[in-house]
């Protein structure tokens with residue numbers, strides 16, 4: 010039986026290997042401690058709210074967040090009125106009206122974040138031919154997403170001797186292939202925080218990742234807390250089943 | 263089925279139904295009193311576990327289908343809507359996507375059990391063959407299902423795998439056009455894949471029914487590989503194995519739930535969270551983990567096979583790979599005729615046992631090779647060389663080693679009966 014277990018274990022060990030291949034020649038980003046890590050992880054509401062601010066004031070100039078509706082922001086701890094106010098700062102296209110014309114109106118909580126460009130071609134032409142991806146799923150769409158995006162935002166360096174960068178290209182430690190078309194998006198003191206939180210690139214990056222991680226996995230808190238309950242239930246259930254099984258089998262042999 | 267002897271039931275309603283359609287008699291016979299060897303170990307749980315997973319996949323799949331749309335402009339968004347806006351949608355989808363993986367885990371262990379204890383041998387050949395058919399259908403279903411969320415890996419995985427069929431002489435290109443419904447993997451491909459993904463699980467269900475029917479004709483094998491001789495060797499299926507199977511299912515469920523709730527994307531590829539884009543090829547196209555050993559065998563053939571010293575190619579590298587991959591599965595179908603050793607269980611065949619363990623390690627290693635980029639190296643040697651060697655070993659095991667062992671392996675002495683072996687073990 011031990012041998013069988015060993016084999017089972019090795020199969021389980023090899024499986025993740027299939028997905029653990031790192032992209033390109035870039036080093037794996039260093040692991041950061043995230044509030045949402047671990048079995049009991051939750052999002053840090055304050056960090057999320059700061060991250061939203063960074064997204065809105067910086068990233069939103071180039072990146073969309075089209076899968077998130079303003080009403081979803083209630084999950085960050087805003088009340089209905091605050092969400093309405095945030096939505097009201099955006100205009101969205103609606104229509105057609107009774108005359109058949111499209112018109113602009115202030116966004117409502119049920120609207121989604123408007124994307125900064127009308128279409129991919131416009132986005133590319135404004136960014137030296139590179140497409141800034143929508144950030145709604147970015148954390149799930151990269152290996153070790155939170156660490157990677159944090160690494161990317163803090164990983165700009167001088168290009169090593171001998172590398173020639175074209176117009177609009179930058180050197181980043183963690184980007185696969187190291188060449189990225191996004192200029193370092195944030196610098197110290199660029200976004201004003203209302204409290205004492207340090208206004209550094211590291212802090213901005215950490216906060217925006219906390220926010221984007223939620224955007225990718227809005228179900229994370231519910232998933233983990235349900236998971237704990239399910240596991241406890243199944244453990245107890247397995248225990249009872251085992252006891253009954255033992256009792257039934259006691260007379261055999 | 264079931265027109266022979268009927269049990270008389272006390273409950274009048276049950277009796278009324280049973281005298282007209284003896285389903286209760288059948289259940290009683292096949293799952294109540296069904297004589298089952300008493301010496302099963304926990305590896306015998308994986309059939310019930312696989313059945314449980316099949317039902318889970320069908321139930322979660324049907325509910326997903328209620329919210330899903332098969333259309334290249336909408337599928338990715340539909341899945342995200344399931345994840346974000348449908349009540350419990352994230353749970354459904356994670357149960358379904360990880361359920362595929364756990365279904366394969368269960369079935370791989372189930373197949374290993376069959377090989378280890380010689381469950382494919384006379385008189386269970388057809389039972390075994392039906393099992394291999396189920397496995398092949400599962401691979402088709404899972405491959406097609408992976409296309410449905412229409413992410414980058416969906417599109418590019420489908421492109422790579424469907425392209426393989428073009429290597430088949432004469433009809434290859436027509437097959438590919440038929441699979442695609444056009445000239446590339448596109449909307450017609452997605453819609454027909456959805457239709458097939460809905461259909462195939464029910465075909466699997468039907469083959470599972472035949473598989474179990476065949477099982478109930480021959481009865482189960484057991485760790486000793488001895489046929490039960492007297493009543494002392496067996497137990498009624500209920501309550502002994504209903505209870506043991508239920509316990510096993512719950513333990514398996516525990517592992518499955520762990521992954522669903524705490525690492526739901528561990529077994530998936532992040533690129534599938536990028537919407538499909540036919541203009542951008544992902545850096546590495548990797549199939550789901552359960553295909554990796556076969557994918558490695560597919561890529562192991564990197565050279566054309568032809569007549570030496572001429573330019574005549576008989577089998578192109580591509581066709582060679584396709585033949586190798588499908589051949590690796592066909593070998594399972596004919597396994598009962600490759601291993602004709604009279605002893606079933608590896609317990610009494612020390613040499614067979616060691617070599618089978620080596621085969622499993624070889625298969626796992628192939629999985630590793632399949633997970634790596636085509637140009638990867640190991641210890642400075644191209645990984646494809648190792649892939650070719652491991653593929654060679656895999657084929658050698660079935661075509662050379664098994665027939666040789668069948669003739670030459672002595673084997674250990676068998677106990678007189680299951681009952682006596684169990685008694686002897688309990689004395690120790």
Ligand code: HEM
Nearest residue numbers: 319320323324326327330359362404407408410411460463
């Ligand atoms: C043999 C059983 C089945 C297997 C092995 C299987 C496998 C899969 C796999 C691997 C995926 C991709 C998961 C992902 O990455 O999102 C998938 C998706 C899907 N399957 Fe199945 N499936 C099975 C049965 C069914 C059934 C019976 C239905 C009912 C119609 C169904 C409906 C769907 C739908 C709608 C999707 C797309 C939604 C999604 O990707 O989450 N499946 N399936």
